[in-house]
Amino acid sequence: MSVLDDLFRRxxxxxxxxxxxxxxxxRSGLAVLGIIIGVLAIASLGMFGTTLRTGATQQLGDIGNxxxxxxxxxxxxxxxxxxxxxxxxxxxxxxxxxxxxxxSKLVSRGDRQTVxxxxxxxxxxxxxxxxxxxxxxxxxxxxxxxSGTAGLLDVEPGNTISVDGRTYRVxxxxxxxxxxxxxxxxxxxxxxxxxxxxxxxxxVVVSADSGQAANESAVAIREALNEREERVSVFELQSITAGxxxxxxxxxxxxIGIGSISLVVAxxxxxxxxxxxxxxxxxxxxxxxxxxxxxxxxxRMILAEAGLLGVAGGxxxxxxAVGAGVALNAFVLNDPLATFQAANLLYIVLAVGFGVGTSxxxxxxxxxxxxxxxxxxxxRK
Amino acid sequence: xxxxxxxxxxxxxxxxxxxxVEALKDVDFHADPGEFVTVMGPSGSGKSTMLNxxxxxxxxxxxTVYLDGQDVTDLSDREMTVHRKRFIGFIFQSFHLIPTxxxxxxxxxxxxxxxxxxxxxxxxxxxxxxxxxxRLDHRPDQLxxxxxxxxxxxxxxxxxxxxxxxxxPTGNLDxxxxxxVLDLFDEIxxxxxxxxxxxxxxxxxxDYADRTVELIDGRIQ
Ligand SMILES: Nc1ncnc2c1ncn2[C@@H]1O[C@H](COP(=O)(O)OP(=O)(O)O)[C@@H](O)[C@H]1O
Ligand SMILES: [Mg+2]
Numbered sequence: 001m002s003v004l005d006d007l008f009r010r011x012x013x014x015x016x017x018x019x020x021x022x023x024x025x026x027r028s029g030l031a032v033l034g035i036i037i038g039v040l041a042i043a044s045l046g047m048f049g050t051t052l053r054t055g056a057t058q059q060l061g062d063i064g065n066x067x068x069x070x071x072x073x074x075x076x077x078x079x080x081x082x083x084x085x086x087x088x089x090x091x092x093x094x095x096x097x098x099x100x101x102x103x104s105k106l107v108s109r110g111d112r113q114t115v116x117x118x119x120x121x122x123x124x125x126x127x128x129x130x131x132x133x134x135x136x137x138x139x140x141x142x143x144x145x146x147s148g149t150a151g152l153l154d155v156e157p158g159n160t161i162s163v164d165g166r167t168y169r170v171x172x173x174x175x176x177x178x179x180x181x182x183x184x185x186x187x188x189x190x191x192x193x194x195x196x197x198x199x200x201x202x203x204v205v206v207s208a209d210s211g212q213a214a215n216e217s218a219v220a221i222r223e224a225l226n227e228r229e230e231r232v233s234v235f236e237l238q239s240i241t242a243g244x245x246x247x248x249x250x251x252x253x254x255x256i257g258i259g260s261i262s263l264v265v266a267x268x269x270x271x272x273x274x275x276x277x278x279x280x281x282x283x284x285x286x287x288x289x290x291x292x293x294x295x296x297x298x299x300r301m302i303l304a305e306a307g308l309l310g311v312a313g314g315x316x317x318x319x320x321a322v323g324a325g326v327a328l329n330a331f332v333l334n335d336p337l338a339t340f341q342a343a344n345l346l347y348i349v350l351a352v353g354f355g356v357g358t359s360x361x362x363x364x365x366x367x368x369x370x371x372x373x374x375x376x377x378x379x380r381k
Numbered sequence: 382x383x384x385x386x387x388x389x390x391x392x393x394x395x396x397x398x399x400x401x402v403e404a405l406k407d408v409d410f411h412a413d414p415g416e417f418v419t420v421m422g423p424s425g426s427g428k429s430t431m432l433n434x435x436x437x438x439x440x441x442x443x444x445t446v447y448l449d450g451q452d453v454t455d456l457s458d459r460e461m462t463v464h465r466k467r468f469i470g471f472i473f474q475s476f477h478l479i480p481t482x483x484x485x486x487x488x489x490x491x492x493x494x495x496x497x498x499x500x501x502x503x504x505x506x507x508x509x510x511x512x513x514x515x516r517l518d519h520r521p522d523q524l525x526x527x528x529x530x531x532x533x534x535x536x537x538x539x540x541x542x543x544x545x546x547x548x549x550p551t552g553n554l555d556x557x558x559x560x561x562v563l564d565l566f567d568e569i570x571x572x573x574x575x576x577x578x579x580x581x582x583x584x585x586x587x588d589y590a591d592r593t594v595e596l597i598d599g600r601i602q
Contacts, residue, residue: 015493287473288490290471291490294462295459376433
């Protein structure tokens, strides 16, 4: 005896339900199709939302881990001093502190030239990675060229460039940064900090290891520097990512809401199918009741039918949704495996649960109606 | 008094929108174990109504129903269902088999919702007894009328009832097939000590009956 037979023997409602559904395969198939579409809609719209969010997060990169400290111009503070930087270094327990000076300067190589932002940094390795060449631990001489500027001036490591008349050997061309960044290197040139005019710094970038560490650092910096007067303004990029996350949360709820409408339609079609089939089977149900089958068992039998429709539709819908998710992620993110993440599993479970729930709910009224018909009435011709 | 079932002064009225139909009028009736009683009468005389009251499918408007000495007139739907399952087997004119189930599953059907490990063996033996041992896996549409009625009889017997109620059991069968079904009833009531109450127009049932009750216009003559 197979497992299925065993199950049917143990749960007779299921056996009866399965036989009843196979009686009119086309009708059952159409009811299942409705659930498939509903489940597919919810799950794939949910996964679509996840894909959008993942794409956006990739664009943003790790900016949630960065904070920017800049002088508070409203209090008349023009730049951050060495003392400020020391205090920031003390406040930040977990992460790199990179003071930055910046200016616009004319950069040229041979007969090509451009006006671009020049950053003065001591420790650019904390923020950037090299595409070609090597970023020294401390930048004392030489320059790093952002990918955009490098393309414009046709620069490779080892070339020399001139910044406002001063000559630098290029140590590295920096990797293009995909995300938004506080100090974007792409169209910039980075030189030793002493080479940029001024004594103080225009901003200090703190790159922490996690969003939480960034947040803790921000709190500590405000406490340390803004005790007596509002010396600095601290900008946490987390506020952007939090807003974006919230937006995608709302978008997802909206998409799933749209998907749910199709499931409601599927529910109505199941209600219709179950109602028709119980009306057709009036006499049979009357016989069941006559030979001693209780009302509750009739209800169970019909709910099992509706449930089977829901489970069949849910399983098929889930499989199709995974297929759709793989295709979508392969296309949008170039990463089909991105489908198999916790959020998506949740959407699939949610969609299947909704599908089965809708079906069973739609079976309730027909079941109740069939079980409450008096057998004498059902058996009268 | 060892009546297995008894009706005392039973009335059944149907209120059909203003006009009240009296389907049973002051009916006294009883049957004993092993007895074969036929109920005869013209169409519309209340035979089916009486059978439904006897079978706990319907409750009388007035009067009392005793099953195995117990007053079962005012039981709940649940209790009536339990008593039907335990005491009563039904046989209908149009068989009422479930088309999606095999002969064997149809016979098992009354035991299906409940833990009954020997049901399959009993059903197999009953089908062998009614001469359908070779047809266990046939579906109703693969059986003749007489064979269907035999499956229905086996189904009625699966829970070893004390009473067999048959509403025109030979009505859809030819004479010879009808006779073989009646022979089966005769055998059952003798061997199993079951009370058989059959409603009929069929005069040949008279040959088998211990007693014939005539209903005319809701009254026993
Ligand atoms: N549910 C009902 N509602 C109204 N009238 C009914 C109902 N059931 C039976 N009757 C009436 O009761 C009478 C007896 O019916 P029935 O017992 O079916 O007769 P028989 O089986 O002898 O042909 C008939 O007049 C019939 O119309
Ligand atoms: Mg009748």
